[in-house]
Amino acid sequence: MQSRPLRPIPGPVRGAISDAAAAGQAMLSFNLLIAVSLTYVAFLFAVAFAADRDAKRGRAGWVHSPLVYTLSLSIYCTAWTFYGAVGYAARSGMEFVTIYLGPTLVMVGWWWVLRRLVRIGRAQRITSIADLISSRFGKSRRLGVIVTLMAVASGTPYIALQLQSVTLSFGVFSGTGDDGDPYSMAVWVAVGLAIFTVLFGTRKLDANERHHGIVMAIAVESVVKLLALVAVGVFVVWGLAGGPAEVLDMIDDATLPEWDLRPGRWASLIFLSAAAFICLPRMFQVLVVENADERHLSVASWAFPTYLFLMSLFVMPIAVVGLNLMPEGANPDLFVLTLPLSQGQNGLATLSFLGGFSSATSMVIVATIALATMVSNHIVMPLWLAASGGEGPVRSGDVRSVIVLSRRLSIAGVLALGYFYYRISGGGSALAAIGLVSFTGAVQVLPALLGGIFWRGATRRGAAASLIVGFSLWVWTLFLPSFGMGAILPETVMQNGPFGIGWLRPEALFGIAGLDPLLHGMMWSLALNAAAFFVFSATSFPTPMERLQGAQFVDVYAHSAQSGAWLGSAATAEDLLIMSQRILGATQAQALFQAEAAAQGKGGYLPDVTQQFVQTLERELAGSVGAATAHAMIGQLTQGANVTVEDLMAVADEAAQILEYSNRLEAKSAEQARTARALQDANEKLTALSVQKDAFLSQISHELRTPMTSIRSFSEILRDEDMTATEKARYAGIIHAEALRLTRLLDDLLDLAVLENGQVQIYRQTGTLSDILDRAVTAAGVPRTKLKIERKRSREDIVLTTDLDRLAQVFINVITNAAKYCDAPDPVLRIVVRQGGSGHTVDFIDNGSGIPVVKQAMIFEKFSRLGGESREGGAGLGLAICREIMERLGGSITYLPGQGGGGFRVVLPASIALAAQ
């Protein structure tokens, strides 16, 4: 309810409805309206179903467009925006617009907060705002519970408000405001929404999946509500008032003293709405959780403000024209409906009704999903885990069905809560007044949220203090008084404070009286909230887990690559498989790897470690050990090459501390036991990583010492022993060959070191692919071997601008490999050039037996040998060098499985290749 002022609605709501009904000349049949609504709902069902189905088939392109993302944000505009903004404007003039200005500033300033939130949300697989807070402060369960309770307390009245608005708008059409039980209508609406939400909100078993169907349905609804409001606006401006100029005159004429902007309220409502836009659980759901692509934000940064602009453009005109045309005492909150009705525009009124209906349903659906996710993840699941005894979840299937069930129950529970709130509060003006109060409640998360993502010094105790202080003050100064004088707080408390303590009066804390009650409550709750956050953070010391998470959140840009992708994966499929088996269990992990390998067109268990695969794997692991842990573990593995020894020591040290800490807690619950196990694994992995570093050094040592051994030994033999001239010549030859091998090895090592450090100079030249291949074939010494080369020169006429020598080096390496290792009796190497989507590919395919599947993932690693035997010559650095070179040149080199022989694919990006015309 963005747009209701705190002041009660003038005139009884019921009376206004009857007036409107009387004003309507040709009233629509109530049953027809029901039919229209049901048809509309059926249509939404179809849309949601189609989107879900397409997403499942992988044809979700249209669901993932930035436009749909932008439209889904419009759940910010609820039914009380749709209807109530006009009423607000009629009472307070331009102040209504503050509710839209705040979100506009947040969207326009996406580079500050939203981009960071979305990046963190994706990197950490955040499921809700409670999850974000809990995860940031060391996976604190207590914080998750606090945020969830706050969200439910401030969100429930809001859901009640939507039920009320739908019921009221039906009432306008039924014509007989008091006919039958208005609550029974609300029950039906609530039940219908619960079914829709359960159907499309919990069909996906995985908690982290996005809800394509619902997002699509919401996008459609947002179009409907915009169309409806604009249609009514156009009708009012051009149909009733006679044009924009006339409307502006009418606005100036209608201006009342109450319409003056009150600076305090103006500024703080803009701030409040901006903050609420980020903190409301439902907004967090669509902004962060359902975000499919970070780039959508940049489109939404202007598109969503445009939406808000259009939504509010006609509010003043409708309000002023309504005040002029409608009878005295008509409820301005329903002008959007009653104005067209009074003019006999039944079609327009129906559209407007659907607009309001859309606003209400879409808000309720998303808010319910967001709240249910939080309730289920932070309250129901931990309770279930505790109740199911020390055993915990043994089979993973167990947990999943419980999660889905608990979500469904939570959805029903949240809606039931909303309904009962509506029922108990009587659905009157008391309920209407709670909109901004509810905003202020949601905003209490702001200090912990912003502090958490920008300040590494923020601690769990600071966050807990902030939330508790803010929430308590909000309850005392705003929430309880909002029920009305004497409803919950006795009048004496409001007047004189509890137990007569004057400075605790809810609307005049510490003796500061005379402020607008909303401003007063907001100022005190947020100020003390932020102060508590800072003081408790600064005076407490974070646990290692908090520090780890804090670093991950605050330095999210350093830790995650663009859109959360892993760059330059250094992990082998085998490493990943070993780790996954520990977490998922052998069968499940192997099935996963096998499926991925099959999808890549390979047999066996070891797929290529593509970014996509790593992301899939991480999501899979997140389902078992939690998002943060899974991310950290994969991060350590895939970016192993970039981790310094100091980093490792620091993290291992912290991990050990965490381990010790969680060991003490281990007995407490099954969930903690799981965390401990995950950490133990992470710790082992870290140790393994530092072992890998040692292994690299000892590899180099081995590679250098082996030729030196032969050299030393034979030179001693030549020096000390008598022998024949033939023997002498032979041993001198060995010494010579081993010396060459040593030189080659040192060259390669230097080359690789330079490439890996990125210090390499790229000398751009221009030449044709055909020439480079000629050079490579000659340099690889092919004419002296029995390898036959097959080429199609017509396809090689491609002009390249890149470091031609380096590219030739890659080709030489690949061709030499084929000459050396192709084991066919008549070895043939085919060089196939193709034009692909993003450039050209050059495939080198021989007719030998290829590389065994288990080795495919390893061949680009340092010191992995194609032949497997060291006597074959190279130290296994060639392909590692090739990979580094291609990375520097902006292309890639990969093993090409399934070609009936060994195959390598070199991809030349379009930026360096230019096909001859």
Added chain:
Amino acid sequence: MGKKVLLVEDEPNIIEAISFILSRDGFTVHTHEDGMTVMDKLNVQTPDMIILDVMLPGRSGFDILRDLRADPRFETLPVLMLTARGQTHDRELALRLGANHFMTKPFSNSDIRDHVRETLAS
């Protein structure tokens, strides 16, 4: 004379060098290149001494050593470990697993010859 030495090593040039040195000294040198099948070979024919490289294709020298010491027949068989990795913990591991001696590549010919002589003289 003619005591048998089994050399387990996969670098052809090093094999040639050690064989040359020891043959000149009158030892019979058998060579084996694959870590996986060493134990099969030993079952057929027991040498008087083994020279064992650490980095072998198929199986590491440490694993082979562990197997040797677990087998009552080879418990006391003299083993000289060779490694090119040159790390202290390799040496410690080798000696802990029961190697009689440990040498880092590159070695001096006389060292290896003297050690074999000494071991096989008794």
Added chain:
Amino acid sequence: MKSPGTNRFLDRPAYRQRRLRDAARMLPVAGAALWMVPLLSQVDPEGSTGAAGSMIYVFGVWVVLIVAAGLIARRMRHDDAESPPAANSGASPGGDQ
């Protein structure tokens, strides 16, 4: 990227990107400041001035913000597609914390 801190002197497109980001950061600040302006004119002792004027002003600022945000978003994406390394440079530590 592998060599953080080495790109102190950027080539032209990368430099443009940085300034574009600065613009993106300034935009909400400018918007907030501009939207506070109606408060100044409200200090009119006459009392109720017409609401139409402030309405036109507020919506005018809105249009300006939308257009500016649109331009920035478009340029950013454009540059992203043209030179991926430049777009990535922001991810380096110290790049845009």
